[in-house]
Amino acid sequence: MRTMLADAPRTALTMAYWGFVLYLFLPLTLMMAMSFKNAAFIAFPIGDWTFDWYLKVMQDKPFLEACAYSVLVAGLTTLAATIIGVWIAMLIATTEGRWGAVL
Known part of the structure; x- marks a missing residue:
């Protein structure tokens, strides 16, 4: 119980x-x-x-352009975040002195 x-x-x-x-x-x-x-x-x-509905969507040029633009923005954002993240990680790993123990 x-x-x-x-x-x-x-x-x-x-x-x-x-x-x-x-x-x-x-x-x-x-x-x-x-x-x-x-x-x-x-x-x-x-x-x-x-x-039929999927074929209509795939023939809609403005929709496909918007999808391509979204993929481009996502790719550039991923690239920028990766570069900034690696840079910050390297900065944290190499920090010494007063702030080294905190980071």
Whole structure:
């Protein structure tokens, strides 16, 4: 009996965690399933599975330009953060004197 009471907070936390995961992923799963429909409205069951919506997105030039720009910004940001991070790490590793013990 004692172990069952001791495990109650952990069980409640586990249930809350999985409830939250379900809360986040269930709508995403439904949206993904609806993206393969051939109709413009939500309805079950899904009759015909199609890639038409994805083909339309891949033919949209402004969308593809925005994606390419996002990838460019992400790459440059990653490069800058890596350079700055390595520089700061080397600075911390080589610092001596008064601030050496702190860093």
